[in-house]
Amino acid sequence: MAVFVVRHQHPAERCPAAEFTAGAGLLNHLSRPSAARHGVRIRGEAVLAAHTLVMIAEADGEETLRAFLRPFEAAGTVEVTAASTCARVVAGGGCASILPAADREVEALDPEEACLAAIDAGLLVRRAHPLNCETPLPALTGGVFVPTARFYVRNHFGIPRLDPARWRLHVGGLVDRPLSLGLGQLRAMRSASLIVTLECAGNGRAGLEPPAPGEQWGLGAVSTAEWTGVPLVEILDRAGVTAEAHEIVFRGADRGGTGETRDPVWFERSLPVTEAGHSESLLAYAMNGEPLPIEHGYPLRLIVPSWYAVASVKWLTGIEVIGAPFGGFFQTERYVYETARNGSTLREPVRLQRVRSIITDPAAGQDVTTGDLAIRGVAWSGAAPIEKVEVSIGGAPWQTASLVGERRRHSWQWWELVTRIDRPGRLSLRARATDLAGRTQPERPDWNRLGYGGNAVQDLPVNVR
Numbered sequence: 001m002a003v004f005v006v007r008h009q010h011p012a013e014r015c016p017a018a019e020f021t022a023g024a025g026l027l028n029h030l031s032r033p034s035a036a037r038h039g040v041r042i043r044g045e046a047v048l049a050a051h052t053l054v055m056i057a058e059a060d061g062e063e064t065l066r067a068f069l070r071p072f073e074a075a076g077t078v079e080v081t082a083a084s085t086c087a088r089v090v091a092g093g094g095c096a097s098i099l100p101a102a103d104r105e106v107e108a109l110d111p112e113e114a115c116l117a118a119i120d121a122g123l124l125v126r127r128a129h130p131l132n133c134e135t136p137l138p139a140l141t142g143g144v145f146v147p148t149a150r151f152y153v154r155n156h157f158g159i160p161r162l163d164p165a166r167w168r169l170h171v172g173g174l175v176d177r178p179l180s181l182g183l184g185q186l187r188a189m190r191s192a193s194l195i196v197t198l199e200c201a202g203n204g205r206a207g208l209e210p211p212a213p214g215e216q217w218g219l220g221a222v223s224t225a226e227w228t229g230v231p232l233v234e235i236l237d238r239a240g241v242t243a244e245a246h247e248i249v250f251r252g253a254d255r256g257g258t259g260e261t262r263d264p265v266w267f268e269r270s271l272p273v274t275e276a277g278h279s280e281s282l283l284a285y286a287m288n289g290e291p292l293p294i295e296h297g298y299p300l301r302l303i304v305p306s307w308y309a310v311a312s313v314k315w316l317t318g319i320e321v322i323g324a325p326f327g328g329f330f331q332t333e334r335y336v337y338e339t340a341r342n343g344s345t346l347r348e349p350v351r352l353q354r355v356r357s358i359i360t361d362p363a364a365g366q367d368v369t370t371g372d373l374a375i376r377g378v379a380w381s382g383a384a385p386i387e388k389v390e391v392s393i394g395g396a397p398w399q400t401a402s403l404v405g406e407r408r409r410h411s412w413q414w415w416e417l418v419t420r421i422d423r424p425g426r427l428s429l430r431a432r433a434t435d436l437a438g439r440t441q442p443e444r445p446d447w448n449r450l451g452y453g454g455n456a457v458q459d460l461p462v463n464v465r
């Protein structure tokens with residue numbers, strides 16, 4: 001549907017609204033059912049004093065709308081201007097631009113609709129197209145899992161709309177038995193469920209100084225869900241990985257230009273064979289007990305527990321076993337810690353999630369009162385479960401918080417500290433997690449060119465009254 005602004009004006013002496021039958025007739029004509037019969041949806045209307053009606057309306061084209069507006073043409077003038085919506089121009093990159101031409105081989109969700117649905121669900125949109133949204137921090141601790149509609153969304157391209165009837169997962173390369181599996185076949189296989197925290201390696205990038213390029217994430221590019229699917233090892237066993245195998249490449253159905261490569265690239269990532277063969281990775285078709293939603297990879301995605309979420313390829317269509325290191329764009333040009341040391345550049349791929357805690361309550365800048373104060377949050381680490389979380393209030397020595405709920409290998413742990421605040425003023429709350437492998441959060445982020453893994457201690461200001 002296209003959006004139009006309509007302007008109708010009539011002479012004061014022939015104002016139809018002043019004549020009761022004509023007025024009522026026009027009202028009926030403008031009613032929702034009547035507009036719908038003409039293929040028109042009226043989004044809003046206003047009448048200006050100078051016998052002018054302004055309307056925002058949707059129709060599949062200008063002709064449809066003009067046909068509907070005929071009674072107004074009879075009463076005066078009608079001006080129709082093609083328009084856009086805020087979501088559409090932001091998704092397209094500005095009022096003057098149109099949306100980038102979609103990759104014709106990949107049918108994708110309408111960027112405007114996807115963006116509006118995310119806003120309606122309460123997500124914080126960081127980029128409208130490709131759609132990138134954070135979970136608001138208070139929603140991180142609302143329930144055992146983050147409700148699916150509020151799970152953060154990270155996309156590099158448009159969101160592919162895959163037809164489950166035609167979709168297949170192809171497994172090939174260095175295997176004894178190439179496979180082509182449909183969704184029904186996968187659902188009939190041995191399944192497993194795991195509670196896994198996904199965190200984007202760029203989470204917290206907005207706090208880096210100097211700034212690093214890429215999505216300017218606050219701290220909400222992290223969420224936890226229960227994922228259900230077929231263990232990856234099951235599929236690899238069926239296919240029979242050969243002795244020459246080195247890495248396993250996972251391909252998503254989404255692709256696009258990068259600005260740095262000549263041709264569009266697929267979203268593809270690899271895992272070392274050793275890792276894939278031992279890990280608890282899942283080929284997930286369900287999230288929080290429901291079919292995977294389209295934004296999160298319908299019909300099938302990889303979940304690599306404890307790794308930064310870039311490894312968890314969505315809209316999976318292919319698994320290819322290769323005999324050499326994979327050189328794809330998202331493997332070697334992105335998701336790499338790049339640091340300058342002694343005149344040369346060190347490059348190390350992003351893998352396990354670094355230890356981190358986030359304060360979810362109170363919120364940054366919130367007013368709190370003197371007396372008892374409960375400070376709560378989540379903490380996780382890819383290397384090992386959380387050992388402790390400490391909190392420092394206004395620069396005072398660290399106090400140990402209590403860990404709440406079950407300790408799970410691949411999911412965050414809730415924590416809580418109830419303390420007293422005696423004096424009013426501006427205070428800084430800080431939380432620091434340490435895992436059972438002895439890793440702890442640094443005071444300052446470990447700066448790297450592309451801004452990954454910045455797990456420095458969060459500094460959260462509150463106003464005590």
Ligand SMILES: Nc1nc2c(c(=O)[nH]1)N[C@H]1C(S)=C(S)[C@@H](COP(=O)(O)O)O[C@H]1N2
Pocket residue numbers: 151152153154155156157198199200201251252253254267295296297309310311312313314315
């Ligand atoms: N096919 C595909 N898979 C993908 C991505 C993508 O853009 N395309 N983004 C990755 C990154 S960087 C992250 S952080 C997670 C985000 O998963 P979510 O959107 O379900 O939260 O998906 C990963 N898998």
Ligand SMILES: [Mo]
Pocket residue numbers: 154199200201202309310
């Ligand atoms: Mo990410």
